[in-house]
């Protein structure tokens with residue numbers, strides 16, 4: 381059995397991949413890299429009743445992977461480049477090759493993946509961490525679910541400057557509701573709910589547009605969305621609007637938050 385561990389900036393994900401291809405998953409909060417990796421590994425063993433001897437190899441990736449220099453628990457431990465891991469995991473979960481993947485984690489990475497080549501197209505520091513950081517200071521909310529609950533009740537017209545604020549007619553494919561400037565209006569009457577919605581809109585509009593440009597540069601109209609940010613229901617609606625404007629379609633594979641860990645695990649078979 382192979383264990384893939386992804387030590388991300390915010391959460392650590394681990395998967396086990398058995399010889400018959402069955403995948404089991406666990407998630408923990410990231411602390412320091414060593415505690416995250418050993419903790420995730422231990423949790424995986426305990427929850428599935430695995431023995432150390434069942435594990436053939438540990439494949440480790442994510443921002444924390446460089447801190448794990450030696451074998452864990454005497455098991456051969458191999459580091460996998462995170463871009464490769466996202467590419468392999470994205471192709472596996474989507475069942476497609478020749479794809480653009482937008483991984484929304486703490487930050488955002490955009491990857492082009494084909495069977496024979498996986499490349500880092502680019503990315504942005506605007507990602508899930510931006511939501512948490514801005515919400516902490518602007519609306520004194522650190523809990524992710526709390527941010528989402530407030531955003532659901534939010535009114536974007538209180539914070540964003542939209543087309544209807546400045547123009548009497550549509551411009552190109554922009555309609556009356558389109559954002560002209562994120563946070564460019566910021567009325568004194570804006571409530572925390574409105575600001576929460578403004579934060580999500582800012583983050584997902586930036587990610588959506590990055591994805592559109594990446595897709596166009598690769599001559600495709602599909603983008604596979606992975607990472608924890610792929611589960612955000614409000615984010616999905618914001619990306620839906622972008623689909624309407626640019627005809628680039630976002631797909632959300634099941635288990636997308638485990639993409640990087642799965643890709644690291646599968647890299648073993650690819651590497652030999």
Ligand SMILES: Nc1ncnc2c1ncn2[C@@H]1O[C@H](COP(=O)(O)OP(=O)(O)OP(=O)(O)O)[C@@H](O)[C@H]1O
Nearest residue numbers: 388389390391484485486487508509524607608609
């Ligand atoms: N329940 C939750 N608790 C905390 N964060 C959550 C939750 N649900 C979604 N998120 C979002 O997920 C983000 C982290 O995503 P993910 O675990 O994919 O990142 P990571 O792998 O740790 O980071 P990176 O890949 O950028 O190094 C957080 O910044 C937050 O916006």
Ligand SMILES: [Mg+2]
Nearest residue numbers: 388485607640
């Ligand atoms: Mg990640």
